[in-house]
Amino acid sequence: MNHRWLASSIVVVALLTVGTAPAASQSRSAANLTGATSALRAPDGKPSLQGNWDFRTITPLERPASQANQPVLSEAEAAAIQKEAESRKARLAAPSEVRSQPRAPGGGGVAVGAYNDFWLDFGTNVVGDRRTSLIVDPPDGRLPALTAGAKRQVASLVEDLALQRPIRVLDAGTRADGPEDRGLAERCIVGFNAGPPMMPSAYNNHLLLVQNSDYVVILNEMVHDARVIPLDGRPHLPSSIRQWMGDSRGHWEGDTLVVKTTNFSDKTASFNPNGMMALGTGSTLNLTERFRRADQNTLIYEFTVEDPTTFTRPFTAALPMRRSDELVYEYACHEGNYGLFSILRGTRAEDQAAK
Amino acid sequence: MRFSFFAGVLVVAALPAMAQTPNGEPPKTGRKAWTAPRTTDGQPDLQGVWWNSSATPLERPKALEGKPLLTDEELTELKKRAARLFDVHVDSDFAGGDNYFLALLANPERYKNPNSTGTSVEMVERELEHRTSLVVDPADGRIPPLTPEGRQRVRSRPTPTAAGQGPPAGPEDLSNPLRCITYGIPKLGGNSANNSYFQILQTPGYVVLSGEVIHDVRLIPLDGRSHLSRGVRQWHGDSRGRWEGNTLVVDTTNFSSQSDFMGSAENLHLVERFTRTAADTLSYEITLDDPTTWTRPWTAVIRLKQTPIPLYEVACHEGNFYTMEGMLRGARTEEQRAAARTPK
Numbered sequence A: 001m002n003h004r005w006l007a008s009s010i011v012v013v014a015l016l017t018v019g020t021a022p023a024a025s026q027s028r029s030a031a032n033l034t035g036a037t038s039a040l041r042a043p044d045g046k047p048s049l050q051g052n053w054d055f056r057t058i059t060p061l062e063r064p065a066s067q068a069n070q071p072v073l074s075e076a077e078a079a080a081i082q083k084e085a086e087s088r089k090a091r092l093a094a095p096s097e098v099r100s101q102p103r104a105p106g107g108g109g110v111a112v113g114a115y116n117d118f119w120l121d122f123g124t125n126v127v128g129d130r131r132t133s134l135i136v137d138p139p140d141g142r143l144p145a146l147t148a149g150a151k152r153q154v155a156s157l158v159e160d161l162a163l164q165r166p167i168r169v170l171d172a173g174t175r176a177d178g179p180e181d182r183g184l185a186e187r188c189i190v191g192f193n194a195g196p197p198m199m200p201s202a203y204n205n206h207l208l209l210v211q212n213s214d215y216v217v218i219l220n221e222m223v224h225d226a227r228v229i230p231l232d233g234r235p236h237l238p239s240s241i242r243q244w245m246g247d248s249r250g251h252w253e254g255d256t257l258v259v260k261t262t263n264f265s266d267k268t269a270s271f272n273p274n275g276m277m278a279l280g281t282g283s284t285l286n287l288t289e290r291f292r293r294a295d296q297n298t299l300i301y302e303f304t305v306e307d308p309t310t311f312t313r314p315f316t317a318a319l320p321m322r323r324s325d326e327l328v329y330e331y332a333c334h335e336g337n338y339g340l341f342s343i344l345r346g347t348r349a350e351d352q353a354a355k
Numbered sequence B: 001m002r003f004s005f006f007a008g009v010l011v012v013a014a015l016p017a018m019a020q021t022p023n024g025e026p027p028k029t030g031r032k033a034w035t036a037p038r039t040t041d042g043q044p045d046l047q048g049v050w051w052n053s054s055a056t057p058l059e060r061p062k063a064l065e066g067k068p069l070l071t072d073e074e075l076t077e078l079k080k081r082a083a084r085l086f087d088v089h090v091d092s093d094f095a096g097g098d099n100y101f102l103a104l105l106a107n108p109e110r111y112k113n114p115n116s117t118g119t120s121v122e123m124v125e126r127e128l129e130h131r132t133s134l135v136v137d138p139a140d141g142r143i144p145p146l147t148p149e150g151r152q153r154v155r156s157r158p159t160p161t162a163a164g165q166g167p168p169a170g171p172e173d174l175s176n177p178l179r180c181i182t183y184g185i186p187k188l189g190g191n192s193a194n195n196s197y198f199q200i201l202q203t204p205g206y207v208v209l210s211g212e213v214i215h216d217v218r219l220i221p222l223d224g225r226s227h228l229s230r231g232v233r234q235w236h237g238d239s240r241g242r243w244e245g246n247t248l249v250v251d252t253t254n255f256s257s258q259s260d261f262m263g264s265a266e267n268l269h270l271v272e273r274f275t276r277t278a279a280d281t282l283s284y285e286i287t288l289d290d291p292t293t294w295t296r297p298w299t300a301v302i303r304l305k306q307t308p309i310p311l312y313e314v315a316c317h318e319g320n321f322y323t324m325e326g327m328l329r330g331a332r333t334e335e336q337r338a339a340a341r342t343p344k
Helices: A010-019 A022-026 A075-092 A339-354 B003-013 B072-085 B099-106 B148-156 B321-341
Strands: A051-054 A135-137 A152-154 A206-211 A215-220 A226-230 A247-253 A256-262 A277-279 A286-295 A298-306 A315-323 B048-051 B135-137 B197-203 B206-211 B217-221 B238-244 B247-253 B269-278 B281-289 B298-307
Touching: A206 B197, A215 B197, A215 B217, A226 B206, A339 B321, B072 B099
Parallel strands: A226 A247, B217 B238
Antiparallel strands: A051 A206, A051 A315, A135 A315, A152 A277, A206 A215, A215 A226, A247 A256, A256 A286, A286 A298, A298 A315, B048 B197, B048 B298, B135 B298, B197 B206, B206 B217, B238 B247, B247 B269, B269 B281, B281 B298
16 A cells, blocks of 8 residues: 555445454454365366455565574563554544644655555554465475576665665655556556465455356456456467456465466566566466365465576565455546556656755 | 457458347248247356447438338448458548448548548458447437537547647546547457457356457356445446346446546436347447436437457557557657746
8 A cells, every 4th residue: 555545435345344353354364274174166176266355464475584503482472562553553543633733835855744654554463374384385484585687676664775676666656757657556457466476465365266167357456457367278378468366377286276477567566576566577477376165154365476587596475365345446546547647747846846 | 359350250250140130120921030048047048259240330321311121132242342441452541430331331442541540451341231320329320419518528528639629738638548548348349340249147146248459358247236336436337137028138237437428427327228139240339318418318229249359469559658648758758848838
């Protein structure tokens, strides 16, 4: 989420926030992921992955240095972290301090303020198997080292840093000479958590998956991007055709749905560890996602990033999703979104003032 | 599959027009009726990529008043005119929507349209049929008159160019497609002569309508659940599907006040009926009921053709931002000039 996007899709956010009362999310914590029950079946005998899935979590992508030797939290530790997250959420849900004093003009690109916690919806749960990182491979739970010469962009929400174009971060950006200087999600080109791969982010961490024998459709609430994934073994698009969400092909390996995606545009990152960071370029990315229904309420989502021009080895993250009875609502990213327009206009005004 | 890109493919894929009754159904013959295949869970199978290349105008042209069907000779004549008028070597302008059919009726030396931004080379093949309007009800093939309120709304609705409305004060004065918000539903498709493709997928409990234009996807539950509460309004409304025999019926309410189908918005009750009438043919019937916009409900039938062509990704605002920025900037520049001319 970007602080400059105050006007964007407030209704959707509000609905989600209202719809996900703490009680609903807490009750689904700590599902036992190893003792998988027999998968629910679709009419063709394949496991049914169909339904609304919620991938909020507070478990970080990478294992924090303070837990370097601890791949899994104890039950007591997990409970304490979740309790702290809940109380923090309750604290921040209190009315904000009113700060209506305008900033002095000529702030030089310094952020003017952002959403308060009301808008944010990371949930309060660690992943069900209490890992300390979403990354399961390498075993240290950290992103592998980058290759020499790998492209890397790190943007800031506080100020615009000099970044080499094209901009592949999702949020923030570099100067604002034109819309292409802003992040891809800020431009409403892609969602900030829809990927692929999907990664939990500030809000709208929900998807609706439907399937039949020939296709799987993944509709991410953010930003109503649907991937229609053929399962019929057809080849990928020719490598000259490049898409923002790549080109996905699925197949079953036992009870696991495997989706391989290539043909990403050069204007995407190989991986965005978070909205403000872009590593590598999508042009050399081979992404594999695995979906397996562990039980009635749990969909294990795993993705593997292989891109030898960016990472010195592949890495894999696992993100259990919880079944949700909440609805996925419509999202119109550009609706009321003056953010981009105002960023550009503000920058032009500064250009004028500097002359 | 943009029109310019696939024009060649479409020529090959175009199928000969078949004689039809006014409701769009093929005429009854002595042959055994075609039966729709079933999905694994027993639904009539409507799946595939469907393409609307209809050349039939939405409303019956005045010149054809009282004539719901063309004769075979008239149809042949119109096809001849189409071949000549929109041949790549004739310097005709781009004729989108109903302009195509109207151009064939007028049959000028060349088709010229001052509002056209392209040439006939960019046009898709359009398929002529005997029908003279997509509107099947009212029987005169014309959209019913607007109510006074509807007239007012149509006058003030944002337009693609804001032409005639004065310069846009902001993006909301421009149309929803131009803002990349939505191309709206229902889609009349071929009549906009651009990206008139969508894919139908069915799964147990859901039907998916995936449109190529700006990747608008509708996931429609079939489980009989009730509509969202009246307070929740969406650009595409809230759709619920059910089967009536071999026909998929999709009932949509809860449109936003900013949704816009020919001026109709939050009071629109849309019913769409999808019936597969042959392996490669889908009858798409839309009934629009909005007493605040039209004096009576009306129905149109569009025939869609199945195509093996896949859908591609459309990122509407990719590069398109400049269109809107340019229009808004142009409007502000004009205002500044006008202000400068005003004596102080």
